[in-house]
Amino acid sequence: MSEGIRIYLTGSCEGFEKLREALAQQPGIEVVGSAQQVADASGALQGGHLDCVLHGTSSSTLPAHEITAIRELTRVPLLVLASGEASALLDDALGADVADVVLLPALTENVVFAIRKATHAPRRTAAAGNREGRIITVFSPKGGTGKTVIATNLSAALAKTAGRRTLLLDLDLQFGDAAIMLGIEPEKTIFDLVSAPGELDPDKLAGYTTKHKSGVDILPAPLRPEDAELVTEAKLGRLIEVARLCYDAIVVDTSPFFHGPMLATLDRTDELLLVCSLDVPTLKNVRLALGTLEMLSFPPARIGIVLNRANTKVGMKQREVEAALEQKVRYEVPSDRAVPLTVNRGAAAVLAEPGSDFSKSIESMAKGVFPTEEPKRGLRLRPSFARAA
Numbered sequence: 001m002s003e004g005i006r007i008y009l010t011g012s013c014e015g016f017e018k019l020r021e022a023l024a025q026q027p028g029i030e031v032v033g034s035a036q037q038v039a040d041a042s043g044a045l046q047g048g049h050l051d052c053v054l055h056g057t058s059s060s061t062l063p064a065h066e067i068t069a070i071r072e073l074t075r076v077p078l079l080v081l082a083s084g085e086a087s088a089l090l091d092d093a094l095g096a097d098v099a100d101v102v103l104l105p106a107l108t109e110n111v112v113f114a115i116r117k118a119t120h121a122p123r124r125t126a127a128a129g130n131r132e133g134r135i136i137t138v139f140s141p142k143g144g145t146g147k148t149v150i151a152t153n154l155s156a157a158l159a160k161t162a163g164r165r166t167l168l169l170d171l172d173l174q175f176g177d178a179a180i181m182l183g184i185e186p187e188k189t190i191f192d193l194v195s196a197p198g199e200l201d202p203d204k205l206a207g208y209t210t211k212h213k214s215g216v217d218i219l220p221a222p223l224r225p226e227d228a229e230l231v232t233e234a235k236l237g238r239l240i241e242v243a244r245l246c247y248d249a250i251v252v253d254t255s256p257f258f259h260g261p262m263l264a265t266l267d268r269t270d271e272l273l274l275v276c277s278l279d280v281p282t283l284k285n286v287r288l289a290l291g292t293l294e295m296l297s298f299p300p301a302r303i304g305i306v307l308n309r310a311n312t313k314v315g316m317k318q319r320e321v322e323a324a325l326e327q328k329v330r331y332e333v334p335s336d337r338a339v340p341l342t343v344n345r346g347a348a349a350v351l352a353e354p355g356s357d358f359s360k361s362i363e364s365m366a367k368g369v370f371p372t373e374e375p376k377r378g379l380r381l382r383p384s385f386a387r388a389a
């Protein structure tokens with residue numbers, strides 16, 4: 001899952017093309033793509049899991065408009081590559097949101113050093129103690145495929161069985177039903193959180209979540225569909241950053257659309273569970289979604305295909321799904337009566353019917369989404385303490 005430093009190049013200047021080609025050959029650097037116009041790069045800048053953007057300019061002053069346009073799409077470190085007379089540009093850059101300026105021509109090694117330096121700082125901070133929760137997004141481009149059933153049960157399994165501090169975030173902003181599926185009548189929702197005054201921090205987040213008996217904290221979708229649009233990309237981006245500090249796992253339930261908040265989530269997603277089922281229209285849409293994700297430069301290694309109702313006999317086989325999607329199914333979830341029975345009782349199947357085939361498949365998914373470490377048990381920190389950890 002570790003890809004090198006993911007960079008994207010925008011703009012142009014003398015020596016830009018040559019540098020791009022040289023960077024593509026560098027070990028530890030992954031050139032995700034490039035586009036002369038920032039507007040043409042908006043998908044990748046928002047959803048591409050980039051570590052750094054390099055913007056080329058032949059202007060002798062700082063290209064402020066372009067930098068603002070990039071900054072509206074991504075907050076990753078930005079290096080400016082300049083090929084012209086640059087003394088005014090260097091002065092401007094001092095006060096701007098720019099990590100560094102590299103004057104071309106430059107040795108590729110020097111540019112690589114500047115990229116490493118610019119992308120190093122946040123990692124050092126993380127190693128120094130800030131928590132980095134894992135974002136697991138459950139998505140399907142088709143309605144009714146089982147996203148909410150999987151997201152609710154996966155989060156309950158992560159909290160209860162694996163002992164992870166887990167947040168279930170319902171991003172099906174208009175018609176979210178994650179809370180009701182877990183038998184919770186929420187008093188506060190994501191709408192209340194984003195419309196409350198003041199800066200969002202871990203204490204504030206803790207005041208808007210509802211605890212389920214599995215241990216999962218839930219941040220439900222707005223109660224009224226018309227309130228969805230107040231949950232903007234920027235607010236959601238901040239919310240996820242704060243949630244990462246307080247939780248081991250943030251499971252995101254979604255609607256079947258690539259809307260703005262979904263792009264902000266994708267940009268921070270560590271594992272995208274793409275739910276598919278054994279029917280042709282769903283398969284067609286999942287294929288299309290894979291194409292969109294590729295266009296957004298979403299890292300393919302982070303996509304896990306989930307085949308829901310995998311055991312149903314409907315004249316289509318798992319291998320046909322894999323052939324159509326050109327990738328293997330990572331998780332199989334069987335069709336199981338325990339699901340509708342527990343959904344209708346407002347209970348999580350993994351708690352109420354732990355021996356069912358469905359629950360067993362979700363437990364194994366819960367192990368799979370944290371592949372490399374041992375489960376964490378023991379001290380459960382309140383978000384306010386987690387901040388100081």
Ligand SMILES: Nc1ncnc2c1ncn2[C@@H]1O[C@H](COP(=O)(O)OP(=O)(O)OP(=O)(O)O)[C@@H](O)[C@H]1O
Pocket residue numbers: 140142143144145146147148149150172254255256308309333334335336337339340343358
């Ligand atoms: N593995 C399964 N076995 C049996 N029933 C299932 C299974 N998965 C989902 N279902 C049933 O399908 C229904 C739809 O599932 P769910 O609400 O999770 O889909 P969704 O993708 O979240 O839908 P929407 O797009 O409307 O949010 C549920 O009520 C559930 O009972």
Ligand SMILES: [Mg+2]
Pocket residue numbers: 147148149172177253254
């Ligand atoms: Mg749903």
